[in-house]
Amino acid sequence: MSQTATTDLGRELVPANAQSRKAFQDQAFQILSSRFEGILDPADRWGLTVILPGPKLHEAVRFLRDDSEFQMDLLLDVTAIDYLEYPGHEEARYAVVYNLRSQRNAARRLRLKVRVEEESPSVPSIHDLFKIANWQERETWDQYGIVFAGHPDLRRLLNHIEFQGHPLRKDYPARKRQWLSTNDPLVDPMVARLKANGFSVLEAPTANAPSVEETDLLGKVSREQRNNVEKQS
Amino acid sequence: MKVLTPQGEKIDLLTVNIGPSHPATHGALRAFVALDGETIAGTVTEIGYLHRGFEKMVEQGTWQQVLPYTDRLNYCSAILNNIGFCHTIERMFEVDIPERAKVLRVLLSELSRIIDHVVCVAAAAADLGALTNYFYLFNPREKVYGIWEKLSGARLTNTFTRIGGLYRDTYDGFESEVASVLVEVEKGLDDAFRLLQHNRIFIERTRGCCPISAEDAVSWGWTGPCLRATGVDRDLRKDEPYLDYETYDFQTVVGSTGDTFDRVMVRMYEIKESISICRQALTRLRPGPINTTDPRLILPGHGKAYHDMEALINHFKVVFEGVCVPAGEFYGSIEAANGELGFFVVSDGSGKPWKIKVRPPCFTQFAAYADLVEGSMVADAIACLSSINIIAGELDR
Numbered sequence: 001m002s003q004t005a006t007t008d009l010g011r012e013l014v015p016a017n018a019q020s021r022k023a024f025q026d027q028a029f030q031i032l033s034s035r036f037e038g039i040l041d042p043a044d045r046w047g048l049t050v051i052l053p054g055p056k057l058h059e060a061v062r063f064l065r066d067d068s069e070f071q072m073d074l075l076l077d078v079t080a081i082d083y084l085e086y087p088g089h090e091e092a093r094y095a096v097v098y099n100l101r102s103q104r105n106a107a108r109r110l111r112l113k114v115r116v117e118e119e120s121p122s123v124p125s126i127h128d129l130f131k132i133a134n135w136q137e138r139e140t141w142d143q144y145g146i147v148f149a150g151h152p153d154l155r156r157l158l159n160h161i162e163f164q165g166h167p168l169r170k171d172y173p174a175r176k177r178q179w180l181s182t183n184d185p186l187v188d189p190m191v192a193r194l195k196a197n198g199f200s201v202l203e204a205p206t207a208n209a210p211s212v213e214e215t216d217l218l219g220k221v222s223r224e225q226r227n228n229v230e231k232q233s
Numbered sequence: 234m235k236v237l238t239p240q241g242e243k244i245d246l247l248t249v250n251i252g253p254s255h256p257a258t259h260g261a262l263r264a265f266v267a268l269d270g271e272t273i274a275g276t277v278t279e280i281g282y283l284h285r286g287f288e289k290m291v292e293q294g295t296w297q298q299v300l301p302y303t304d305r306l307n308y309c310s311a312i313l314n315n316i317g318f319c320h321t322i323e324r325m326f327e328v329d330i331p332e333r334a335k336v337l338r339v340l341l342s343e344l345s346r347i348i349d350h351v352v353c354v355a356a357a358a359a360d361l362g363a364l365t366n367y368f369y370l371f372n373p374r375e376k377v378y379g380i381w382e383k384l385s386g387a388r389l390t391n392t393f394t395r396i397g398g399l400y401r402d403t404y405d406g407f408e409s410e411v412a413s414v415l416v417e418v419e420k421g422l423d424d425a426f427r428l429l430q431h432n433r434i435f436i437e438r439t440r441g442c443c444p445i446s447a448e449d450a451v452s453w454g455w456t457g458p459c460l461r462a463t464g465v466d467r468d469l470r471k472d473e474p475y476l477d478y479e480t481y482d483f484q485t486v487v488g489s490t491g492d493t494f495d496r497v498m499v500r501m502y503e504i505k506e507s508i509s510i511c512r513q514a515l516t517r518l519r520p521g522p523i524n525t526t527d528p529r530l531i532l533p534g535h536g537k538a539y540h541d542m543e544a545l546i547n548h549f550k551v552v553f554e555g556v557c558v559p560a561g562e563f564y565g566s567i568e569a570a571n572g573e574l575g576f577f578v579v580s581d582g583s584g585k586p587w588k589i590k591v592r593p594p595c596f597t598q599f600a601a602y603a604d605l606v607e608g609s610m611v612a613d614a615i616a617c618l619s620s621i622n623i624i625a626g627e628l629d630r
Binding site: 189 | 234235236237238239243246248263265267274275276277279280281284286288289290292293324325449451452453454456465467469471472473474559560561562563564566573575577579581582587588590592596597600601603604607629630
């Protein structure tokens with residue numbers, strides 16, 4: 001156990017203060033606006049959010065991570081905002097927000113935002129730039145129904161495979177209940193995983209989950225009970 | 234599952250669900266593995282078993298009603314989650330809380346961090362078969378819960394902070410009780426150190442077990458003790474000080490290899506630092522107000538509300554409409570026990586949140602789990618899982 005940092009990542013630490021934050025924000029916005037057509041998001045009063053056109057996103061994130069001096073190497077979060085009936089909102093219904101931070105300089109925090117139209121909501125995936133983006137994009141797809149084009153495995157993450165709809169959309173009723181019965185066999189992702197690890201799969205088991213009717217026969221849930229749940233929702 | 238190995242050998246892989254049946258997976262994590270003998274050839278993880286819709290439900294109530302929900306994110310250190318949320322909202326209001334509230338929040342933060350780390354360390358050793366440790370560490374933890382009970386009336390879900398301050402002031406004898414608990418924690422920690430630090434079985438089961446490089450850890454979005462175990466010296470308390478953390482004297486603890494041993498040890502040394510911060514906070518505790526006086530946040534006192542019409546209207550509006558957070562979007566974060574706990578908040582200026590997205594530290598750590606354990610043994614997978622300290626509540630929200 002050592003008390004000093006041993007990797008390069010630990011050495012160039014700069015603590016944040018109001019002045020260094022402001023300097024970074026000015027510099028970053030200037031570059032993002034001139035190179036990637038970024039515009040300032042008026043909704044952000046306390047930090048820096050830059051709105052980027054969707055096709056520029058991947059390039060901009062890669063630039064911020066590798067080529068620029070900023071070294072924004074930590075993707076904290078990917079999420080979406082549903083502006084349906086937001087007071088005074090006239091832009092596209094959704095926005096996808098990418099929350100970035102630099103591990104080397106604490107003053108460097110930045111959010112990128114891509115506006116997404118209601119019809120066929122889609123943004124390019126950045127799973128190849130950050131490993132964690134894979135799960136974060138899956139979660140955003142699950143909760144908001146926004147497609148991340150180029151994502152290798154866009155499955156639901158928090159909700160069940162049989163779940164219909166996207167619960168964090170404003171038009172999804174908070175008290176709605178859905179009846180979900182089969183479990184996820186996870187065989188397909190496992191086959192993909194094994195292939196990625198260098199195995200070739202000769203024979204995989206077929207999904208063997210009980211159907212809804214079988215569950216009924218087992219007496220666990222009567223059809224009547226299930227209908228009641230559907231009626232309430 | 235019949236496969237050809239990368240070497241071209243035809244073998245039969247056995248597919249097993251490690252979680253939810255294994256006790257180390259708390260019944261809320263599913264890790265589906267394909268085994269070649271005892272070696273893990275492939276892992277797929279699934280989450281969402283505890284999903285209770287935090288982000289949907291907070292949109293139904295007022296800003297103050299979010300607080301009890303935040304308790305339930307990380308039930309090992311509920312007060313830290315309260316502080317994280319309140320701190321974020323206070324920064325949106327641009328209000329400052331009084332000195333005593335700050336010192337108390339630091340004190341409660343560090344006590345929470347201690348009990349959170351204690352759970353992780355004790356459970357990690359227990360998952361490896363060493364139960365004695367558990368009792369050495371859990372007895373002082375129980376005393377901390379005693380303090381929580383006296384402070385807030387609840388053991389696990391305290392909801393002790395408020396937007397703009399704290400629920401109420403401390404009770405008589407609080408300081409001496411905290412001081413004596415710190416001594417007990419220190420003793421339990423020393424006992425645990427003596428049991429683990431030179432224990433051949435513990436070292437051989439954890440050294441070199443599921444290591445991760447600093448670059449990979451950053452790419453996976455790791456923060457907190459698990460990232461520091463890889464040698465990256467990052468701690469929000471130092472980098473972006475809040476609650477006057479820059480005035481406290483403490484060190485960030487870093488590891489070197491990022492293996493299971495480092496992850497456990499970083500937590501054990503961090504408990505020492507937290508004890509030191511708690512003692513410093515105790516010496517700073519002076520009598521004073523614990524809530525801001527900003528009328529946008531705080532109910533007027535009874536004396537005022539009964540005699541002053543404006544105060545009565547204010548009282549009415551804060552209760553019925555909730556506090557009206559300025560319209561806009563903000564991300565605020567604190568260093569929780571597990572790493573950066575962030576809240577991305579969208580407000581439309583009304584008394585209800587438009588959106589609150591939690592950035593849980595566990596999420597990024599568990600996402601990397603499949604990569605971490607592939608190629609190691611089943612027993613290593615269990616040791617690894619306890620060392621990355623998964624809290625299903627904030628993983629699934």
